[in-house]
Amino acid sequence: MNREIPGFYYDPEKKKYFAIQANHKSAPGSQYSQDAVKRKRADQEKRQRKARLVQRYEKEKIKRAACLQHPLLQAQREVGEPAVSRLVDHEQRGLAYASQLRRKQLHQFEPWPDQYTIKHVVRNPRSGILIASGHRGGESSVSVCFPDCDQETWTYNRTMERLLFKEPYRLSSLSLSQTGYLLATMDSGPNGDSFLAPRMLPDPDEGGDYRWPPFFSHPIRIHTTSSLWCSAPSPTSDVPRFAVGTSDGLYTLEGLGSYWTLSKKPFPSDKASGNPKKRRTDSSHALITAVEWLSSDVIAAGLKDSTIFLHDVRSGGSAARLQHPHAVKKIRKLDPYRIVVAGINSLQMYDIRYPPNNLQRNPNPNKANHTSTRPYLTFSTNSSEIIPDFDISPELGLLASASPTDHDRTVQLYSLRTGDQIVSPLTRYRYRDAIRSVCFESGDQSTHGPQTPGLLVCSEATVDEWIW
Template sequence: MQPPREIPGFYYDPEKKKYFKILPHHAAPTAAFHTNTSIAEKNREKRRIEDLNSLTLHRAKRTRRTPLKANPCIRATLYRELTGDRSAEAIRSIYARGLQRKVVWEADPGVKLSAFTTHTQADGTEFCIIGTVAGDVRLSPLVKKKEGELQVNMRESDQIIHGRSQISSVSVNSQGLVMATFMGGPNRPPAIYCHWHPSTSSDILHPGPALFGFNRNHNITSVWTSAASPNPQGDLVLGTNQGAVHIEVRPWNLEQTFQPIKSDVFAVSFLPNDPNPYLTGSRDGDIRIFDIRAGRDNRPVVMFRHGGPVTHIRNLAQNRIIVNGLQRCASYDLRYPHKKGPSANFGATSRAMRDYGQVGGEGSSLGLGFDVDVKRGLMVVAQQDGWVNLRSLETGEKIPSPLAKNRWDGLCKGLRFDEGEVARVWGIEQRWVVAFDY
């Protein structure tokens, strides 16, 4: 058999018995270039390179998306989970099981309580302020019996005002000013009642009890909540249906600064590390920050988007807050605010440090009790179905306690932990003020 003739620009493959064109960018391959062994080796190398590239890309994405680099609180939580430190959880469980229920004060039949707070003076004297649905505000000292039980001193209990509409909140500032807010209603405009506690230092001149209204141009028809600043000046802030109202306490007068927000403000709170900024939580789910030093030139900045109506804001640490709402409860780091607009993620829900879910249950009732005890790592939550639970701030899990032994008579309001060393939980149940002592 004669060998195949040579054709310029082509080579002959004896296995395939065909001519192939010689490409200009590489040398002409030999017959062994197209054997089954060489082709299988090339396929294996191709698959190896593809797998390596896929693994490298996956590692890069996982590194970019991990929150451990940007969030120190998540790093601390992960360290606690990996090291298996459960001593704090055991202490919380022991504390919760040891609580004992005591009825501190009982209102007259038919009277329902709507707001409650306590205050401890510099001399150690404790007193409570109680607001009712009928519009009454009572200022009552707290005394301890010989058995150690805490009771209201009825002899010195004083009803400081009666009646316009439901008391929506009561607060006490650092100067001893007791402020109660009237919700408002049909033919009853909302108002602020201020009362200086009689035991306040006599070296400072204070005005007598006074009732203050709002500027009609602001169209405020409801006052939902209030909070007092820790600064020595004793500033306060209110949450209304039209926005926030900052109140500067001056001799013989209260200076009001209105900050309009296109949503009802259900929650307000001052920052723990700086008394000048304050946060507002509204029906639209946005958490905004204001600075009282800016006055009327304040421009609200959206710090976080909670993803549902906000009902409570509490401070956890210097840069951390916990936000409770009708749809979810979550904690946020103030050092990592929501992305500013315009951006693709501006309208999305902010990423939380820890999402506790819907701890209050399904429902639409506002004003239910909620508070946190940072020292013991606890939060107390009143649910929409009448139950009250203690939960861990670390895990969000329920902790068995006498608070959840029975369903409460009606929706619980006014839940709060005592500040300081006293291990006590307060709550109001219809017409009773109850305290859970350890």
Template sequence: MNRDIPGFYYDAEKKKYFQIQANHVATPGAQYSKDSVKRKRNDQVKHHKRVQLNQRIAKEKVRKSRFLNHPLISNEREIGSRLLPPVLQQERQARIYVSQFNRKTLHRFEPWPDYSIKQVLRNPRSGILIASDPRYRESHSSPHNSMPFLTTKRVCFPDFEERKWTYNRTMERVLLKEAYRLSSISLSHTGYLLATMDSGPEGDSFLSPRMLPGPDDQGDYQWPSFFSHPIRIRTTPSLWCSAACPIGDKALFAVGTSNGLHTLEGFGSHWTVSQKPFPSDGHSRKHGNQQGFREHGNSSHASVSAVEWLNPDVIASGMRNSSIFLHDLRSGGSAARLQYPHSVTKIRKVDPYRILASGYNSLQMFDIRFAPNGLQHKPKPTSRSHTSTRPYITFPEYSPDIISDFDVSPELGLLASGIYPSPSPIWPYSKVLIRGFISASDDRKIQLFSLQTGELVPSPLSQYQYSQPINCVSFESGEGDVGMGGPHTPTLLISSKATVDQWVW
């Protein structure tokens, strides 16, 4: 240890003693003047105190034992040393997103008599809004009113001048008006819109694919040249539902009919309808039907009431007899995979392996990777002996007293459910059964459920009460053409009577 010598300063870096000079004698900027040495000694004292404080903090700080991070212990999540799994992160982000939901009236369609939207779609590329109105006509006094159904389908173009898609100054156009029951509309990524028409004047049905226009550089919408000649593909079976394939060079639709699953593929005026086989049935083979069809006419054993694409090659089909089978376009084969407690009314995909199925007063999620269980040779959903597949997730607080509409957002991991008109010919107003009792105050609201837990998710959307029954619920992914004014975040479209609302952050 170096000794302090009066009148000298020991420089630790140079390891030498230097004489301390008086301030009036030392040259300007001298390192060993009396004031310079004083500043250096004060800096040394501060540095010494800082080192002692850091040593004290390091000594007294509580540290987690390395033993807890050992791979055999596997409790990193409990001690907080691992980030949350992506599923839980998505759950938190979704709750934050929907907590900031705001309602905006997107468009009010022209107030025709008794006009009520059943289905509403929006083209993510062009912003065209499509709405359908299946009305039940009670008057049969004139020959023109001989059929109870009168379907109207209208389109509305967005205002191209705005930065966001708006529909305030646009003119509506009637795309279709038929004395048929509109069972479904589906929009392909190729721009083709398919309408399935059923229960016509002669009890007939037909498919009507049409190409929607897209905007040019000036923002004008030009209809294709063949629009003046609508396409009608007549079919013998009744038509119940349809869904568009998510990718592909051509438009491809899956169609559920009273005689099984069909596909419609084509473009322009060239379309092909093909029937797909049912799952192999030993009883049918004994009677010489090599394709495995059950020849029951329009019974529930042949009626496909819901379709959904799990991927570009696999179609999930729900039937009135509660069976859900998968059809693979590559092999041409079908296999029964699930059995629902009731007749299947709608199917939605969560991911390539998980699907949501709804029926009367129920909604369940299934994972097709699990081994099939609960399958019956001849299911009868109205029988007490009917069994069903064990679901992956249930929604205990989902219990409407009628069949309701729903849609899912895989991006948010949420399910939105609204009140859908009764399936009877005359659409009555309906109420929803929540938490075990019917409440008029809870009527005409939207419920949000988590796809991870099945629990209700609070949101301003769930607190808003519509003045009219909710007919359609549709999620948009937010992957539209943002440059033209499309939404860039997940959006929920809700139709009530003749009004379409948009809920978004």
């Protein structure tokens, strides 16, 4: 607001101060004579009073909710059905969707049978490229299959498969960024070495052909001294950025093309080096086995010693927040506050907005005195083994978990609101081979891709798509 200056009038339209002229000295019709300024200020005060009255009227007026005018809600009200909350309504839609899931075989990779075991399966939602990684003993490989863009929907065949790379290393993780970059982390090589391999995947041109960028004629390798265990892409970054969990802490990898930067992030106790009781950063107390981005600035990192800490890339600070009953194997984000954590015989949801409880300075899940944070929700898996793989769909309010035993060979669905199991054609289908990977897709991101949410299920060499 502009302050009043004696002898001057501020014109809000012209955004300038004008000297107030005496009535007997001003020209006829002058806009800034004493009388003219007096009239302007009176009109301005009148408009302000009217605006305040309208604002007060709108604030105190009771408006009819727009949702009450929906014909379906009116029908429910007429038949006497009670109103349901937003969470319950969301769950009901998810249950209705799950009841209509149908199986479609998407692709069967050629190199895998009797040789390799598939470990990861993801699909690029922009280009439709299907990516699969597998291992055989101490050797790992990554293959891609390009879709046929001439059809109305993406279709795959073995003639469009390409071997991306094959290495005598253990492939520990595979992450696909929304920018189109693929990151593979490899360790336990012939000489005990490790490396990260970021690579840009091509998008189709106007003719439907996929052409690799010329600067990727040679794969990029970023060598590290620590072992690599997991990785996750940033959800909304303009440039490719990944969180990487290693045997000596948390790192971020950021770059473009052939230029990448690997930066180490501090543990919650690193800044308190003067404290003799600081948290240990050796052995399992530094081995990060799971990472997940809660937002574009906050990373959740799970350790082998069961601790889950948060790191803010803006301030560079870290803080221990949760403690799982067992070593953390995988983390998935439901929203910026709720996460689902998997371990041995433990699949639980936590809310980081609750005060931390039952945290230990140097936890050890193998000891009897080990404590854990009270979960927000517990999923009953009835298993004493490590959860092989799981994924969540916030859009559907569902969690999909592969069967923890090889003889079961089914996919179980759970409600993210109650934790109860859900019956679906998917849960009743029994695969011939063990299930290795499950991955939800949101859909409606590409012209040729699925327009509704779906689930990719990989059993041995076959990738199935469960969709409405």
